[in-house]
Amino acid sequence: MLELERITAGYDRRAPVVRELSLAVADGEAVGLLGPSGCGKSTLARVAALLHRPYAGTVRLAGRPAGGFRFRAPREQRTAVGLVFQQPRLAADPRMTLRQLIAAPAHATGRGDELAGRVDEWAATVGLTTELLTRHPHQVSDGQLQRACVARALLLRPALLICDEMTAMLDASTTAALVAVVEEYRAASGAALLAVGHDRVLLRRWCDRVVDFPAVQSNRSETAPTSSPSTSSTTEAKTS
Amino acid sequence: MTEAPPTTRPAPPARRSPEGEPLLSVAGLSVRFLMPGGRDVAAVEDVSFDLAAGECLALVGESGCGKSVLASALLGLLPANAMVRGGARLAPEGPDLLTADQATLSRTVRGRRLGLIPQSPSAHLTPVRTVRSQLEETVREITDVPRSKLRAAGERAAERAAFPLDHLDRHPHQLSGGLAQRAATALALVGDAPLLIADEPTTGLDRDLVDRTVDELRRHVDDGRGLLVITHDLAAAERIADRVAVMYAGRIVELARADAFFGSPGPRHPYAAGLLDALPERAFTPIPGMPPELDALPAGCAFAPRCPAATDACGALPALAGGVACHHPREAARA
Ligand code: SF4
Numbered sequence: 001m002l003e004l005e006r007i008t009a010g011y012d013r014r015a016p017v018v019r020e021l022s023l024a025v026a027d028g029e030a031v032g033l034l035g036p037s038g039c040g041k042s043t044l045a046r047v048a049a050l051l052h053r054p055y056a057g058t059v060r061l062a063g064r065p066a067g068g069f070r071f072r073a074p075r076e077q078r079t080a081v082g083l084v085f086q087q088p089r090l091a092a093d094p095r096m097t098l099r100q101l102i103a104a105p106a107h108a109t110g111r112g113d114e115l116a117g118r119v120d121e122w123a124a125t126v127g128l129t130t131e132l133l134t135r136h137p138h139q140v141s142d143g144q145l146q147r148a149c150v151a152r153a154l155l156l157r158p159a160l161l162i163c164d165e166m167t168a169m170l171d172a173s174t175t176a177a178l179v180a181v182v183e184e185y186r187a188a189s190g191a192a193l194l195a196v197g198h199d200r201v202l203l204r205r206w207c208d209r210v211v212d213f214p215a216v217q218s219n220r221s222e223t224a225p226t227s228s229p230s231t232s233s234t235t236e237a238k239t240s
Numbered sequence: 241m242t243e244a245p246p247t248t249r250p251a252p253p254a255r256r257s258p259e260g261e262p263l264l265s266v267a268g269l270s271v272r273f274l275m276p277g278g279r280d281v282a283a284v285e286d287v288s289f290d291l292a293a294g295e296c297l298a299l300v301g302e303s304g305c306g307k308s309v310l311a312s313a314l315l316g317l318l319p320a321n322a323m324v325r326g327g328a329r330l331a332p333e334g335p336d337l338l339t340a341d342q343a344t345l346s347r348t349v350r351g352r353r354l355g356l357i358p359q360s361p362s363a364h365l366t367p368v369r370t371v372r373s374q375l376e377e378t379v380r381e382i383t384d385v386p387r388s389k390l391r392a393a394g395e396r397a398a399e400r401a402a403f404p405l406d407h408l409d410r411h412p413h414q415l416s417g418g419l420a421q422r423a424a425t426a427l428a429l430v431g432d433a434p435l436l437i438a439d440e441p442t443t444g445l446d447r448d449l450v451d452r453t454v455d456e457l458r459r460h461v462d463d464g465r466g467l468l469v470i471t472h473d474l475a476a477a478e479r480i481a482d483r484v485a486v487m488y489a490g491r492i493v494e495l496a497r498a499d500a501f502f503g504s505p506g507p508r509h510p511y512a513a514g515l516l517d518a519l520p521e522r523a524f525t526p527i528p529g530m531p532p533e534l535d536a537l538p539a540g541c542a543f544a545p546r547c548p549a550a551t552d553a554c555g556a557l558p559a560l561a562g563g564v565a566c567h568h569p570r571e572a573a574r575a
Contacts, residue, residue: 174526
């Protein structure tokens with residue numbers, strides 16, 4: 001479903017945070033990408049979601065090379081990928097109600113009316129009441145807002161879901177609830193998953209396999225990740 | 241002390257307060273917010289606990305359960321529309337944290353008797369100044385170390401927090417998350433306060449760093465300080481705490497020894513049990529539903545709508561008795 005080949009990316013050509021990294025997620029597969037915060041794994045997730053143009057390397061979705069990045073990404077490739085970020089507040093327009101927020105991708109693709117019923121279905125699936133749907137982001141908790149963001153990401157039934165630290169701000173019960181929603185969707189749809197995170201226990205429980213993000217060069221301090229000579233990934237078996 | 245620490249840890253020296261005397265005594269603490277439109281939000285309801293020297297109490301619960309409001313109350317950081325009842329006395333002869341005025345708090349309490357280890361150290365540190373200059377300024381403010389000894393005193397504080405001395409001349413943005421946390425901890429330790437409050441000290445850190453941060457905080461407890469940790473991270477709480485207090489909808493629903501709670505016989509309150517079962521290293525099953533809104537709490541037990549054990553009896557508010565506030569606590573002896 002997703003093939004990343006020798007991706008080099010970042011925000012400064014002289015010091016890319018991702019170097020020559022390759023990673024593949026098969027159809028229906030769940031892959032966890034594990035790394036400490038600030039190591040560049042979120043950048044890789046944004047490249048995979050066609051939100052960030054890499055300096056070098058190839059991205060293929062369902063076998064086809066990415067037709068472009070950001071606003072140049074072709075619509076059918078963009079809508080094939082659902083994305084959930086770490087910080088729901090940064091990913092939610094404060095002027096929208098939760099209902100509008102969940103429905104936004106449908107409106108963006110001109111399918112607002114067609115998908116109106118699905119908004120309520122997804123809201124119920126992620127555990128949001130009708131009353132909560134009328135509220136604005138500042139009137140709900142982080143957990144409730146992230147529930148809405150998950151519903152939004154699933155609305156167009158993506159073939160690939162990318163969750164970038166989706167649960168880092170959430171408590172244990174909301175984490176378990178949202179992972180269950182994602183897994184039910186995947187079981188029903190056969191969608192693939194790339195889950196990016198720093199919690200090994202969580203990713204091993206959630207994913208078919210877990211890949212360690214290759215350590216990157218860092219000039220920051222002794223507690224930053226140590227550099228590793230190889231960019232090859234190590235994988236571990238799922239624990240359950 | 242009323243509560244013995246677990247036998248796996250050495251008995252605390254209790255050097256800062258006389259035997260049996262808690263460092264902090266919170267009694268019947270309630271915080272309500274009057275919101276525009278007449279909404280009345282009960283964020284903290286009737287919370288009581290003691291914290292002794294050489295002891296770590298972890299206050300755990302989901303976001304919105306009231307634990308951060310409780311922390312703000314203890315730190316004198318509540319907004320003006322908060323109404324506070326109850327007491328939070330610093331022992332043995334200290335002022336009440338809830339009624340002391342800001343001048344008293346900043347002159348005699350903060351940093352001197354009570355050190356705060358903040359949630360986001362980067363926000364707590366001044367970005368344009370080096371760690372060294374911030375440490376020295378704090379030393380100057382709250383101790384009577386003479387000017388000539390400032391540098392040495394700053395370095396001592398850094399060492400106590402395991403902050404590497406060769407990083408002292410860096411600015412906060414040049415530090416990793418772990419080192420920023422240690423810098424903030426060093427600032428909290430400058431005044432050698434007997435009581436520390438850590439507010440979500442591990443948020444955003446990855447697991448290895450969580451373990452290390454928590455172990456470093458634990459050292460200050462083993463040195464005889466009292467530590468209140470407010471956290472939603474149950475694994476961190478298990479690693480550091482002697483006792484846990486579980487909060488739900490503004491109330492403490494279970495107060496237990498950490499070894500009994502996380503190990504055997506396990507939690508006794510159905511909510512606490514659900515919270516542990518949600519962990520990916522345990523059953524990974526969520527508690528159904530969501531916490532109630534604090535301005536629309538159900539009468540009786542606030543957990544009833546989500547509780548598998550609820551009966552008609554739960555329409556009456558369960559009191560915290562024997563460490564658990566529940567009409568049908570789980571059997572203490574579980575197979
Ligand atoms: S009092 Fe009743 S509803 Fe509340 S936790 Fe106990 S059994 Fe459940």
